[in-house]
Structure formats: C-alpha cells, structure tokens
Amino acid sequence: EVQLVESGGGLVQPGGSLRLSCAASGSTFSSYWMSWVRQAPGKGLEWVADIKQDGSEKYYVDSVKGRFTISRDNAKNALYLQMNSLRSEDTAVYYCVREAPATATGYGDYFDYWGQGTLVTVSS
Amino acid sequence: SYELTQPPSVSVSPGQTARITCSGDALPKKYAYWYQQKSGRAPVLVIYEDTKRPSGILERFSGSSSGTMATLTISGAQVEDEADYYCYSTDRVFGGGTKLTVL
Numbered sequence: 001e002v003q004l005v006e007s008g009g010g011l012v013q014p015g016g017s018l019r020l021s022c023a024a025s026g027s028t029f030s031s032y033w034m035s036w037v038r039q040a041p042g043k044g045l046e047w048v049a050d051i052k053q054d055g056s057e058k059y060y061v062d063s064v065k066g067r068f069t070i071s072r073d074n075a076k077n078a079l080y081l082q083m084n085s086l087r088s089e090d091t092a093v094y095y096c097v098r099e100a101p102a103t104a105t106g107y108g109d110y111f112d113y114w115g116q117g118t119l120v121t122v123s124s
Numbered sequence: 125s126y127e128l129t130q131p132p133s134v135s136v137s138p139g140q141t142a143r144i145t146c147s148g149d150a151l152p153k154k155y156a157y158w159y160q161q162k163s164g165r166a167p168v169l170v171i172y173e174d175t176k177r178p179s180g181i182l183e184r185f186s187g188s189s190s191g192t193m194a195t196l197t198i199s200g201a202q203v204e205d206e207a208d209y210y211c212y213s214t215d216r217v218f219g220g221g222t223k224l225t226v227l
Contacts, residue, residue, distance in 0.1 A: 035216075045159075045167065047216035061216075095166060102155055103173060108214045110157045112178075114166040 002026040002113040004096045009118030016086050016122070022079040022096030022115055030054075030074040033099035033109055036081045038092035039117075046092075049081065050099065063089075086122045093117040126150060128211050128219035135225040142198040144222045146211030149192055154214040156194030158187060161221075162207045170209075171196060201226045 008020040020036070035050040049060045049070040058070050069082040079096055096115040102108055128148040136142045146156060156174050159167040169178050171187035174194065184199045194213075198205055206226050211219035 044221045045210055045218040047218070050216070059216075104155075107155050107173075110155070110169075110172060110212060111159075111167075112169055112172070114168070116166050 002098065004098065004113060004115035006094065006096045006115045006118040009094065009120045011121045011123065012086055013124050014087060014122055017082070017084045018086065018120060020081040020083065020094055020096075020118060020120070024077045024079065024096075024098075027098070027113075029072075029077040034072060034079045035097045035099055035111065036070060036079075037095045037097050037111065037114075038090075038120075039095070040089075040092040043092075048094070051079070083120070086120075088122050091120060091122045093119050126215045126217050128213060128217060130209075130211060130219040130222045132220070133223045133225065135227075136201050138203055138226055139200050142201040142205070142224055142226070144196045144198075144209050144211075144224065146194045146196075146213075146219050147192050148194075148211075148213055148219075150214050151189060151192050151194055156187065156189050157212040158185075158194075158196045159210045159212065159218075160205075160207045161210065167210065198224070203227070 003025045005023045036048040051058050051070045067085045071080045095117045097111045098113040099109040100112040158171040160170045161167040170181050170185050174189040175187045186197045188195050208221045210221045
C-alpha cells in the first residue's frame with residue numbers, strides 16, 4: 001500500500017522559512033512525478049509545485065515562484081518543499097501527492113495517492 | 125487560464141441519488157477525476173478516467189462525462205457520503221469543490 005507521510009509544518013512568522021518533508025513507501029518512488037498541493041482554511045485545493053522522476057523538471061504555481069523550491073531524494077524515497085519569504089496567504093495544509101499517468105497517451109497525469117497533510121501557519 | 129466549475133452545494137435525503145457536476149472546456153479532450161474529502165481528512169480519489177472506480181471505492185459511486193460536463197453520481201447516498209467533492213481534469217487545476225449534504 002502506498003503511504004505518504006508529511007512532516008515539518010508549524011507556526012512561522014511572516015518572512016520566515018520552513019522545510020516540509022514527505023516520506024514515501026509502498027511503491028517505486030523514483031518512477032513517479034510528485035506534487036505538493038495545499039488547502040487554505042475553509043478553501044479548496046490548490047496545486048503548488050511538482051517535480052519529475054529524476055528531478056530534472058520542476059513547475060510552480062505563479063504565487064510561489066521564486067520563494068518555494070521543490071526537491072526530491074530518490075535514494076531516501078523523500079520529497080521536500082523549501083518555503084522561504086512566507087506570507088500569511090501561504091497558511092494552509094500542505095499535502096504530498098503522487099502523480100499517476102493516465103492510461104491513454106496524451107491525457108496527462110492525475111493525483112492518485114495523498115498524504116495526511118501538514119499544517120503551515122504564517123502569523124506574527 | 126483553465127477553469128473547472130462546480131456547484132457550491134448539493135443536498136439530498138438518505139437513499140436518494142446525488143449528482144455533482146463539473147464543467148470545463150477541456151473535458152471533451154481530457155479525462156475527469158473526482159476526489160472525496162471528508163472533514164479534517166485528506167482527499168481520496170473516488171473516480172478516475174471519467175468512469176473508473178479505484179479498488180475499495182463503493183459501487184454506488186459512478187462517473188460519466190459528455191462534452192464539456194462531467195458528473196459524479198452517488199446512487200442511494202448515505203449520511204457517511206457527506207463530504208466535499210472536487211473534480212480535476214488537467215493542467216493542475218481543481219474545481220472549486222461541492223459540499224454534499226445528506227440529511
């Protein structure tokens with residue numbers, strides 16, 4: 001069974017930094033794109049960033065570009081999100097999510113397994 | 125930018141059929157996916173590639189897609205199906221979510 005366990009959330013002041021980690025098990029971690037998806041309190045789901053299997057491609061939502069960095073360590077089956085210059089609007093539960101390819105070619109990926117999430121609160 | 129539109133809320137009585145819609149211009153060319161999120165929990169995939177159910181998802185959950193609209197149907201909805209439901213299609217964009225109330 002695929003398991004994704006996030007850690008590293010907490011309370012941080014505006015302008016501060018935090019590093020989230022995700023420990024993966026139950027599948028060949030290095031075979032999948034991985035994402036971070038967040039959910040602000042009472043709001044919907046927002047994709048934040050994703051990373052290719054070998055780390056050679058990374059993509060970000062515009063609101064975090066230049067502030068957040070996604071990375072992975074396939075030897076440790078781990079995914080990371082370094083968050084700098086944090087703002088109050090970054091307050092959210094952050095989920096580590098595996099991406100799976102659609103069956104048909106050209107139909108893109110989708111999010112199949114989700115971690116339990118870790119809460120990041122940015123407040124003074 | 126690409127958008128998926130869902131109704132904010134749907135309400136049914138126990139045993140009735142609940143239908144949650146998702147509309148988007150890319151749906152004729154891309155699959156629809158549906159996630160269930162119960163209060164305080166992580167989202168769970170309940171329908172993938174328009175109509176398929178992952179292992180462990182109850183048969184009362186079904187999906188369909190036609191043109192620019194996808195539909196999640198819960199046949200004989202139960203109180204335990206109360207949750208937020210999100211659709212997804214492509215380009216890393218989720219629908220806004222639909223709160224399903226069963227009472």
